[in-house]
Amino acid sequence: SGCEEHTPQEEQPKQKVASSEKKDIKRTETKPFTQELKIPEEISFSKTKKAKFSSQKSLVQIYTDKPTEVLTFRGMLPNPTIRIKRGENFDLEFTNRLPQPTIIHWHGLIVPSVMDGHPKDVIPANKTKHYHYKVDQSAGTFWYHTHPHARTGKEIYHGLSGFYIIEDDEEKRLNLPSxxxxxxxxxxxxxxxxxxxxxxxxxxxxxxxxxxxxxxxxxxxxxxxxxxxxxxxxxxxxxxxxxxxxxxxxxxxxxxxxxxxxxxxxxxxxxxxxxxxxxxxxxxxxxxxxxxxxxxxxxxxxxxxxxxxxxxxxxxxxxxxxxxxxxxxxxxxxKAEDTSSLPAKLVHIPRMKASEAVRTRTITMEMIAGGLWTLNRKPYDMYRIDERVKLGTTEIWELKNSVHMGHPFHMHGVRFQVLDRSGKIDFPTDKGWKDTVLVMPFETVRIIVKFTMPGLFLYHCHILEHEDQAMMANFFVER
Ligand code: C2O
Ligand code: CU
Ligand code: CU
CATH class of the missing domain: 2.60.40.420 (Cupredoxins -  blue copper proteins)
Incomplete structure (x- = not known):
């Protein structure tokens, strides 16, 4: 299948790119709306049984006049979209062809902790990790990206992210545009x-x-x-x-x-x-x-x-x-005929009630001395467990932002619902299943979450430079 071939770093054409350090950086000129949108190739797990990725340096044509050095999973950008049906097995061999350790995380997927891509599980240069798990959650738009501690921002910036789409029968019946x-x-x-x-x-x-x-x-x-x-x-x-x-x-x-x-x-x-x-x-x-x-x-x-x-x-x-x-x-x-629908009813979302929660935890978003962004005033430590929760229980997490900057709060290994927020802006996105929620300056947002997957997972601010600094923590779901 087309999913097997990938371009190792060595096969990439070499080009010297002028160093732009020290001197004032001259900015690029961009004439908007002259390039046609690129559509990522798709890896469908109904057709492919096993896919291969290798994080690598690549030269790609972002602009048409000169190539740009980026990081990719298969030698080109955009990276492929993973398309998988609920119930199918995800199977991917990931080889790290970067000089530094890295790891892939499946953002929004509820998968076993060892498959989640925790920064303590980074794999060294030229080593391979085998990801395999069954996808068992509702249809939606997810994504993947690398997650090495302190380098996530730089790696995503240079290209290491892609879409991860889950389909299911319930969604298929709706006949949405496809x-x-x-x-x-x-x-x-x-x-x-x-x-x-x-x-x-x-x-x-x-x-x-x-x-x-x-x-x-x-x-x-x-x-x-x-x-x-x-x-x-x-x-x-x-x-x-x-x-x-x-x-x-x-x-x-x-x-x-x-x-x-x-x-x-x-x-x-x-x-x-x-x-x-x-x-x-x-x-x-x-x-x-x-x-x-x-x-x-x-x-x-x-x-x-x-x-x-x-x-x-x-x-x-x-x-x-x-x-x-x-x-x-x-x-x-x-012109085109439109045979797709936009039904008035989509799916049923069971509303989680505050009364189902066994406890409330407070997570604060603060900047501490030295200008470090933190959660609960503790700079991130990969090996420290910050919160212990019980498998199968439901909790309220109260996210308190005490600074003048909004922070998108994200949890691994779960999906959650927004109970309420203290601020004035109404977010229509609060009505659905979430794994990331924007907490506005000086706002408190209460989310309700059920822990269904045991093991160690992350929660963090998803501003990449904040999570790379210190604004991240671990929770452990115990049986
Ligand atoms: Cu996009 Cu720790 O995740
Ligand atoms: Cu994530
Ligand atoms: Cu932040």
Whole structure:
């Protein structure tokens, strides 16, 4: 099958990229909406029994004029989308062809702790890890990325992430847009120098330790792309795989669209919205209908900006949190019949009640002396167990943000529901299954979570530079 071949590092064409250190970095020029959106190849586990990944340095054509050195799993970007049905076995051999240890994590999947990709399980250079587990959770849009301690930000920034889509029969019966009308969109802000070289932290910008912001938006590793579409319904699976930026997404040319799923699965019913806030690592699935558009029309996906999420003073070189930016365009280019549906009812979500919880734990989000972001004032220690919970029990976790910056809080090995939040902004995404939730500045969010998988798992802020610093902790689910 096509899943077997991968390009080892040695076979990549070699190219010297000019060093851009020390001198002021000249910025790249980007003419938006000139490149067509790249669609990741798919690895379907119904067809493939076993897949192979190897983390490797690769040269890829992000821009058409010059190649960019990136990190990939199979020699190209975007990385493949994993597509698997509930009940199928996931089987993948991962070889680390990077000079440093790393590990893959399956974000949002509820899998045995040894398969989850904890940073203490990193594998050394040129070693292989065999991942195998049965997928047993509802349909949804998930993702994978590497997770070595203190280097996750840099590795994801350079390319090491991809989509992981779970399907099930319940979803299939809904007849939502599928096939070419089901588009994954992974959104990342990045920085390129004049040689199209990606650069991560900028020495002139001390704020980068609080999160790296870029001025070029990549969707599926394509800068400010366009996509030709037909005048019918599409399902868009949107993932924010940026380092720190929160997007407030809306469209020019389409006023309302249907939110149909959040991180870990479908909503009970489509929710018509005009915009949705998506913080790092969150996913939204939406259905957008181009049927009233004419051939030749353009619809633009844009970021409305979102200042409330942070009042950190940022460097004038990079667009701030409230920057309004066009992300990509849809060009309505063909007529098409639409046989897909958007049913008024999607799935049943059993509501977890506060009364089912055996206890409440409080997790604080604070910056301690030395400017370190932490949870409960303790810098991360890979080998320390911060919370012990009992398998099969339900708890309330009260997430208290006492700083002037929002933090997307993520837990491994579970999915949860949002009980309530103290802040004023209403998040439509709070209505569905979550594995990541944005806690706004000075806000308290209460989530309710049932622990169904034993073992050691992480919880952390998903701003990549925060989790790399210290804003991460371990919980242990004991039998
Ligand atoms: Cu995207 Cu620790 O996870
Ligand atoms: Cu995760
Ligand atoms: Cu944070």
């Amino acid at each position: 096939g070419e009308f089901d588009l994954p969109l992974s959104i990342q802000d990045r920085r390129f120098d004049e040689n199209r070289k990606l650069f991560y932290k900028d020495k002139e910008v001390p704020q980068d330790n609080n999160g790296v912001l870029g001025d070029v938006i990549l969707v599926n590793a394509t800068p400010f792309p366009y996509k030709n579409v037909k005048n019918r319904k599409y399902r868009l699976r949107i993932l924010n795989s940026s380092s720190v930026r929160t997007y407030n997404l809306a469209f020019d040319g389409i006023e309302e669209f249907a939110l149909i799923a959040t991180d870990a699965g479908l909503l009970e019913a489509p929710l018509m919205v005009k915009n949705v806030i998506v913080s790092v690592a969150e996913r939204i699935d939406i259905v957008i209908d181009f049927k009233d558009k004419r051939i030749g029309d353009t619809v633009t996906l844009k970021n409305l900006g979102f200042k409330e999420v942070s009042n950190l003073k940022l460097h004038p070189k990079y667009p701030d949190f409230d920057a309004k930016m066009d992300i990509m365009q849809f060009h309505i280019s063909e």
